[in-house]
Amino acid sequence: MKIVVAGAGKVGSSLVSQLVNEGHEITVVDRDTDVLEETMQMYDVIGVQGNAASMEALEEAGIRTADLLIAATDRDEVNLLSCLTAHGLNPDLHTIGRIRDKDYRAQAYQMRDYFALNYVINPEHEAAIEMRRLLNFPGFLGLETFAKGNVEIAVLKIGEDSALNGIKLSGMNDIVHCHVLVCAVQRNGECIIPDGNFVFRNNDLIYVTASSSNLSVLLKNLGIITRKVRSVLIAGGSLISYYLAKELESSGISSTIVEAKRERCEELAMLLPNTRIIVGDASSQAFLDSVGIDDFDAMVTLTGLDELNIVISLYGNSRKVPHLITKLSHAENNRMLDSLPLGSVIAPKELVCSSIVRYVRAMQNKEGAAITIHRIADGQGEAIEFNVDEDTKYLGVPLKDMNLKPNVLIASITDGMNTEISTGNSKFKVGDNVIVVTNKTTSIRQLNDIFED
Template identity: 50%
Template structure:
């Protein structure tokens, strides 16, 4: 598949890294020669320097023979014009535009055909939705759903007082009293695919797959109680805070936003009349304490600086805030972030890229292509959902008789609405949903790719 990526910033750069590693034919367009040259040195891609809205530049990038264009520049208007121009030059082209301004949402929905848009992505809105999901289940550091909500993959941290500390996975069933699967463990920034003899240690981040009902049983037997969040403090008044405040207020959650810029604070006060807007520096202890930090149920750090978010989150954790969520722009420092008490990490860039990659894999229209793809364990592993069909190999064969590729694990099978954590006797059939977790560098495009 031939793909043009217009805009080589955070999202564009991450897409280039991931898609070039999977062997896609990538052409980059950017106005900055230094950015272009840096990507050419790091990846096996083509590049064109210039304005991605110009027909001449798009033609030089060979848009007429391209399957997909992804516009990820920093300006919504440029992304829209780029997609509209490219689609006019190639009516068979699929286009994806990153649109961040909430004022454009309704207009783009009604004019998507005029703009030639196949898909729009909004990293900030996706981050807000993800944070709201985490706030509903405070114990989970990350939570992904599969099989129409029947299956979940969650991230938990083994704390100092956890009953899982120094427990081998062979002993897990005796503690949680239900069938769950620990499909990956991240320890000191490195991901391992554990076997039954693996012993959990304090600080481990474990990734557990199970039917939704089993997770509730597991939490109960671990002595973990989910408390409903009633009051949340948001540090930073950017787009994520705006979207998140809207969602939380609809859920009846009390929201306070601390924003340092007076103009932005006044703007938020007009946009969010049901939220409390405080003009102040969220990194100052006196501001946080005056706003009731010690009494809030959750604190979310959403400033534009990773370092500031981490510092505020660490202070909130130290003060005993029940739930802390930290927005980061980079996940490359996951080994450092794992050692810090910053609660759950949310990266808008990664969420956006995962959506785009899922669309690309579905676009390939391969037999058994992934229905959904989720990055886990600091982008070092993937959880993928597939639908088995008549062309899927080994249908009806017990898993104990099937050899899969190294670093590939069949984590869950859903058959006629019934979900199970598979054993050696389990098997999948035509129409079943199969959840697969991969670690390492193995690339899976379709279900048949998991087999040796």
């Protein structure tokens, strides 16, 4: 595919690296010749020097024959204008724009059509959402998201004294009292797609799909002993801190932001009435002690400096804060940091890149091929996302009447914004987004592969 990437900054260049590896033809537009030069020496791309929002530069970058524009310059206004201009030059073009300013967030989503935006990316917001998810379900070992964040598959371990130990899958609902779907079980290194007669055993890892609220009900009813996160300490008052505090406010978790600059604190205090804002330098351990670092259930380090985030997280670890999340902007160093007790590491850049790459794959796969494939259960199973189109068999037929292959399970069906955890009565409709879970005994390349011939 021909892709124009506007802006070769942090997100831009790591995007370019991934997209080139997937075999796309990339043209990079940037104002700075030095940055362009560097990008061209690193990757097999062509560079155009100029303002990404100008018709001239876009034309030179071949926007008329391109399939996709990714506007990722450091200025939202330029990105918006760039998408608008490009769309004017080539109405068939897909556009992805990076809009990070909180003031524009709502309109960027709601007025997408006016701005000719097919997809809005906001690294800070996506990072905040990811952090909130991790804080919401501290009992889960892992979480995978599908269908643009609408579907979650959580991982749980069945312990010796778990309420589910020795229980048949069909009897699960009587214990958990909510609608959840177990899509896969990892037992002794094998991935099992369970049916109603499946019996849970000690040490099983189960992969569960449910709505967000049902996931917490599941945790509660299983009596999994996790201290729900009630209070979070956020070190640094960056844009992510704002988004995270906002998210936490709505999920009823109290948060405290520590920020060194008084002005920024006052601004945050105005924007976040239900969050405690404290002026002070988070790099000072004495100060963190005075804030009461020991009393928090979780700490998130969101200062602008990776080094500082690491140091603060290490201190949090030494003070036995139960949950730590560390933000790193330069995640390339990741491997070196693996051995450090930093809790969960979140790299906003990487999050955005993978969601864009997912979008690009979706554009390519309009003929029923998989949109995303997540490997689960140590690679023994796959959770695959498909779009339902006109050629899909069994349209409008209830799930229980479909002739599915063995070891295939429909986890969820998403119609626009509504996600349904599938039941026997769920039906496929054109345009739906479906998550299929299989173990590797059957090879599923297209949605119709799940049906018995």
